[in-house]
Amino acid sequence: MNQLRPISLLICALGGEGGGVLTEWLVDIARHAGYAAQSTSIPGVAQRTGATTYYIEVFPVPIAALNGKRPVFSLNPVPGALDAIVSSELLETTRQISNGMSTPQRTMVITSSSRTLTTQERTQLADGRADSDDLRKIVSAFSREHRVFDMAAMAKEAGTVVSAVMLGAVASSGVFPFAREDYEAVVKAGGKSAEASLRGFARAFDVCQAAPAPALDNDDAAAEAAASPVNPVIASRFPAPVQAMASLGHARAREYQDQRYADLYLQRLQAVLDAERIADASATQNFSTTREMARWLALWMAFDDIVRVADLKSRASRWSRVKGEVKAGADDLLRVYDHFKPGIPEFAALAPPALAASLIRWDRQRVAKGKSPWALPLKIGTHSVAGMLALRTLASLKWLRVRGNRFATEQAMIDKWLAAVTAGTARDWRLGHEIALCGRLIKGYGATNERGKENLLHVIDHLAQLPSAADAATAIAAAREAALADDAGTALDAALVRHGAPARPVKEQPIRFMRRPATQGKT
Amino acid sequence: MEVSFSKEIESLALGAGDTFHGEGILAITKALLQSGVAYVGGYQGAPISHLLDVMVQAKPYMDELGVHVEACANEASAAAMLGASIHYPLRGAVTWKSIVGTNVASDALSNLSSPGVTGGALIVVGEDYGEGASVIQERTQAYALKSTMCLLDPRPDLPVMVNMVEHGFRLSEASNMPCILELRIRACHVRGSFETKDNVRPAISTRALMENPATFDYMRLAHPPVTFRHEKLKSEQRIPAARKYIADNHLNELMPGKHDDLGVIVQGGLYNSLQRSMQQLGLADAFGESDIPLLVLNVTYPLVPEQIADFCAGKRAVIVVEEGQPEYIEQEIATLLRRRDIQTKLHGKDVLQAAGELSVEIMSQGLSLFASSYLPGPATETAKAWLAGNRERREAVARMLEKPLPIRPPGFCIGCPERPVFSALKLTQAEIGPVHIAGDIGCHAFATFEPFSMGHSILGYGMSLASRAGVSPMMQRRTLAVMGDGGFWHNGLLTGVQSALFNNDDAVLLIFKNGYTSATGTQDIISTPGDSQKDDEHDKTRSLTHTNITIEKTLQGLGVKWLRTVHTYNVEKVRETLKAAFTSDFNGLKVIVAEGECQLERQRRIKPWLASLLKKGKRVVRVKYGVDEDVCNGDHACIRLSGCPTLTIKDNPDPLKVDPVAVVIDGCVGCGLCGENAHAATLCPSFYRAEVIQNPKWHERLVAGLRGAVVRALQPA
Structure with a gap:
């Protein structure tokens, strides 16, 4: 039996990243170098950002030496029988490894250290990101050799796309029997973007030559x-x-x-x-x-209020940060519009308690009648004189803040929490610690902020008082995690009940159920 | 569409002595021309969109050859097009994605197969089955069986695929049966080469027209009583003729092997996986030399009984490697062996996995059992160790991971005009309570993924409105049906709108008018903005879908009384319109046309235009959204309302804070949704809209200079 076998490479990319171009390059390079090759893919259609893979096999003996015989290539990557994986995204690399693709005996893994976060990771209330260090540990544990570097940053620096960087890394790995010139010749034929591609190619080539994987950040x-x-x-x-x-x-x-x-x-x-x-x-x-x-x-x-926001948005440092973020050139003009939508609560916050109460009552009556709460959608041009004046005027209202209704309310709540922390600490260090950590629940504006405070107070009122301090600490830790699981508070209520506390009171919410008219039919 | 296939079109014109390099589906396209095809039709869908896209763009060249190309309204119209081959000696080919497309086409296919064809009729289907497939787990084989059509399943090697196209037409003509040629996803996208031949100009063509119609012939109608005669013809003449052609021309390949007492019968499309699997088992080399004899079925229907019997006779055992369920081929072979009293042991689905794609690993699991029984030895044990190693590694990785890796399904593009509608729908439901949402096929089906998770059912392309017809009479609240313009023209207009109007249904339909069938690669449809609109528009960044009002006019003409058109990016307006539809006193069909041009197409138009303006030193305004990192509260409500890939999170730069902040990364196309959502949902005030003006006019510079001086004086550090 002939022991020769094709060299196999799995390419992982996200839709729209040029994985198809990379594959086409590799097939052309093989042909240029005189080797038989085959590639295939499961690309998305036009949709972006979904995970896609491409697969290529190259026969290690030049066509000229095969005496007219044609190798049969696989269309499927075979788990445990891959020579290399190259991937533009760390989580996708790990996904393929978790599918069993890579083996420590055979597979070279070349991966970007950069992450494109999945929707699931981005939508969490706190921090739902997968730990990159964990992912990198898996890469090193299940590869014969590995190269990890930031392909996204390198592509950006070289002014090219990530596929060119990936090609440089593949070339450098020596997994295929092609010379660097074979790679470069095909890329050069690529027309107007060839120069940038070659730049990205060369950088990745050099980095991979030099590199053991860099230390974790x-x-x-x-x-x-x-x-x-x-x-x-x-x-x-x-x-x-x-x-x-x-x-x-x-x-x-x-x-x-x-x-x-x-x-x-x-x-x-x-x-x-x-x-x-x-x-x-x-x-x-x-x-x-x-x-x-x-x-x-x-x-x-x-706590964030309109005074604070106006102050942050009208600083010179903020202007230069935005300028950098949007990559405005020295000769470009920049206009910046800020989106605000203050409602009654925002204005009432600065009003004395009596006035604030009547303002809020008025707004609630509005809502009860089926109207939306009153709010003032604003688009303020921070680059303009009028816009800047408006923001600076608001920012100068610190004196009013401390006289306002909200300031007093917040201080009272802070004191209540503080008392719970000190009292809890006196009972058991861990209980106090868990209550202190609940400060994480307090953030944001409007409804988000209200929700956080209500959750915290509910936890203090019901869980901190549990007879056993150790139980209370455990319950509070669980409730804190649960409160950050979903914004409807479903998980939190479940956690509360599980630990013997009542679920949060059902809040009056003005849902206007529409009903289909009862009588209908053909006329 | 704005994509150019000029390179592909060049390779279609290659002649004798040239070598084609490229993807499988394009090789098939070239093979059609080499076979003298006279007309081509089809409906787009992965993985065969490319065939039609390239042909449509190559129209001038097709005209030169006299080949007619038609982008059909749906698969039914494509299948009906093959009716041309019933009377006339015209070779015709149509293409679509199977199984869905074949389902849509099945009425015409039945009525085509009954009278049979004179000219060769070839249906190229993308067999969208298994990993990466976007449709249901069914096989085209069932249709070939039920309608008596030949089914070609060539092994995925370009020369074989091309050869089978040419044979397919001749087989169709020899048997009068339409032929289906199926290609799996990976075969469509396989890159390889083949030696080309000259293209053949069809004898009858758009350049050589027929003078007269055929004479009336009742036998050519799928109409009783001749349909009963057709049925007899199928079994008595057509199938035998097909078998003879298949056998005479060696369409199925016999490959010898030293273990003559064993055999493998394999669907052609699975040949490469089988070879790799045999290599893993130590039973084949890298060049396809197998130790066990193979019968490769490049035609999986009809089978040639003598061929199967000859192959099986005298062997200890044979295994049929067939994908999916039921195992039609294996069952037929079993019957055949039983009838002929051939005592060879038959294996197949007793050791191979019934469900899903037979990848190399899955196939090897079954084959290793077969090998253990009949060829035990060290090679089999090595293969088993490899399979066990895979299992162990998977378990080891799972143990190292704290929780399963988050999934990454495809989603709406950056700046997609459909995303804002689902943001608005989320907000609407927060106000008026949840509604039953009948989903549909198309980009908008991505709303079924996070962060929207919307859609109760998907019954078929353009079927959303029809699929709520039983729900809405049973529910106090109104239901919503969502449909794309692609689905509307494909099917929805008739099965949905017409039916709802006729029955006076109280229903709400939202049509996404993005101007293209975007999910299949942005093909043009009847409501696509015209080229003249695109050329004349002075601001090419604008959405142009409003310039084509065919949908609105059609709905009005049909009698839709409650019709609103909204621009999708205006979230507040969309929300108000949805609320109006759900709460209106009007009890008939309410249609919301949500318009906004497909961002992919827009960007393809915008990018070169802007580049040319910048090159000429002209004024260009670039819009990008951003988040102030010190104002962002790290709650990510904005992302739960949008899901845009460029709205993501990064480490909080504030050392006091721990939760990551939102950030708009490069790639933002400034669609405006962030700002709209911030207002519509009263999100936090961290969003800003930045307009970067490149090459500003002199007076703009002057004003900005003066203004900047004042603003800077007002700003603290």
Whole structure:
């Protein structure tokens, strides 16, 4: 029996990424180099972003040496019998590996480290992204050899498409018996985009020649937090593990309102620290409740309102960030329009409690009558004088904020949560810690923000009071996870009930069911 | 369509002594011309769209050859076109995606097969079965059996495929049976080569017209009483004639092997998978030299009984490698062996998987059982270890993953005009409660995936309105039917609209008027914006679907009283219109035409136009949306309302915050949905719309300079 077998390569790409072009190149290159080859694919049709694969086989002996014999190629990639996989997306690489395609004995895996997030990952309320480190571990565990680099970034730098980069990586891997010149000759024949393609090809070729896979990325955000300067006041009052976060929080509170507000922040945080010092006297937990509280307290205290948004949107730094994001050239003009839709709650937030109450009552009556809540859809040209003036005027209303209805409400809720954290900590360190982490539920604007606060208060009212502190801590952790599972709160209600608490009260919602008229029929 | 097939068209004109390089489906297209085809029709659909697209674009060359090409309204009209071959010695070919297309065409196919054909009739179907298929798990084989049509299933090697096209026409003429040639997805897209021949100009053609119609002949009608005679002809004359042609011309291939006491009978289309599977089992080499004799059925209906009997006789066992269920071929062979009292053991679906595609691995699982029984040895054991290794690795990866990997189905394109309608529908349902949504075939079926998850049923192309006819009388609330313009013209106008009007149904129909049958590759339809509109439009970035109002006029002409046209990107307006339809006092059919041109087509038009403007130094405004990372709250409600691929998430740059923020990445085409949703759904205020003006006019520069100075003075750092 003849032991020769075709060399097999599986290409994974997303629809619209040029996987078809890459395959066509490879078949042409094989022909150029004098080898028999066959490719096939399961492409999407016109639709973008779905996962697609292409498959190519090349016979390792030149056609001239085959004495007229023709190899029979497979149309299917065969799991466990692949020589190489090249993929433009890390999750798709892992998907093929999880399908059993790659083996540590035979398969070379060349993959981009870049991710194109799936819809499922993007729509989660918190962070639903698959961990790239986990994916890379699978790549290295189930490949004979692997090359991992950011193909998307490389294609961008070279001003070309990812298929050219993938081709360079394939060429460099030596999986096929073709010379670099064979590859380049075919790409060169590609017309006007050939130069950019060759640039991408060459970069990938060089990187793959050089590369063992680079080390896994560090957690940038954590590094940044650790590196930020520590406020001396905080250094004197808080233990080292808390200092960086507390400094950031303190700065945020001051920037949001004023020094007094920042002082209030520290005072509140101090209460947590005091409680934690008692609950965990030997600091075995490294003050992590206080540290997390430093984060969530600052974010809640700097709750987003129109004053804050107007301020953020009208800064010079923001203008230059947008300019970079939209890649406006030096000679280009830029117009930026901001989408706002403030409703009654946003205005009532700045009004004194009595006025706020009547405004909100008016709006509720509107809704009860079947109208939509009152709102003012605005498209403000931030590049214009009038737009900028409007935003700066709003941003200057910090003095009004502290006199407004919402400020008072938020402070009362913050104090309630804070009390729950300190009381919980006094019962059991873990209970306090879990309640502190519930600060994650508070974010956003309007209904999102309301929902988060209601969920948090419900959790405090019903779960924190469970007779066993350990049970309470477990229940709160579960409820927190569940609250971030869906925006209707279905999972949260289920988790609440599971832990012996009532589901959240059913909210009055103005659904206008339309009914088909009862009488009908042919006339 | 804006895609150009100039390269493909060139390869259609290759002649004797040339070599064709390219995809399988294009090789088939070329083979039709080499066979002297006189007329070609069909309906687009993966994986055979290419055949028709290329032919339609190659019209000047087809005219030169005298070949008529027709982009048919649906598969039924394509099948009916083959009626030309009943009386006249015209070779005709039509194409569509099977099984769906064959279902649509089946009425005409039955009535074509009954009288039979004089000129060769070939139906090229994309057998959309198994992995990557977008349709139901049925096989074309059943249709060949029920209507008595030959079924060619060539092994996926370009020279064989081309050869079988040429034989297909002759087989059809020899037997008077229409022939189906089926190609699986991977065979359509296989890249290979073959030596071409000159194209043959048909004797009767658009350039050499017939003078007179055929004389009246009742025998050529599918009408009783001659239909009973046709039935006899099928079994007494046509099938025997076909068998004779198949045997005489060696259409099925016999490949010897040293284990003469065993045999494999395989569908031609599965030949390559079988070969690789045998290699894995150590029973074949890389050149297709098999240890076990093979009978490769390039024609899977009708079978040639003598050929099967000769192959099986004297063997210990034979295995039939056939895909899907029921195992029609295996059953026929079993009957045949039984009748002839041939005692060879017959295997097939007893060891092979009944459901789904026979990939190399799946096939090997079955073949390894066959080999264990009849050829036990170390090679079989190696193959079994390989199969077990695959299983173990899959389990090992699953253990390493915390949860299953998220799926990545295809979705709406960036800037797709259909996405905003589903955003609006989501918002509408939040207000008036959930509605029953009858879905349809087309891009809009992507709404069944996240983040929309909408659509209760999909009954067929253009069938959404018809499929709610039993639901809406039983439900207090009104139902919604969603249909594309492709589906509307394919079928929906008659089965849906006409029926609902006739029955005075209280129904709501939303038609996506994007101007093309986009899901199959943006083919033109009767409501596609005209070329003159495209040429005359001074702003080529605009949607042009409003320039063609054939749909609206048709609906009015049919008697639709409640008709609204909305531009899809206006989410608020779409929501209001949907609400109006659901709550209106009008109890008849309410139709919403949601218009917005297919973004793929628009971008194909826009990109070269903008590039040419920039090259000439002219003013160009580019729009992109963005999210302010410090304003974004990390809740991702905007993504749950849109799902646009360019609206994604990134690490939160704020060291205090942990949840990722939304970000609009490169590729955004500035369709405006982000801004519309932000307003319609009262999302967070983090979205901005940026307009970048390249090559601005001098006065714009002046104004911007002055304005910029003031704005900068107002801005804090």
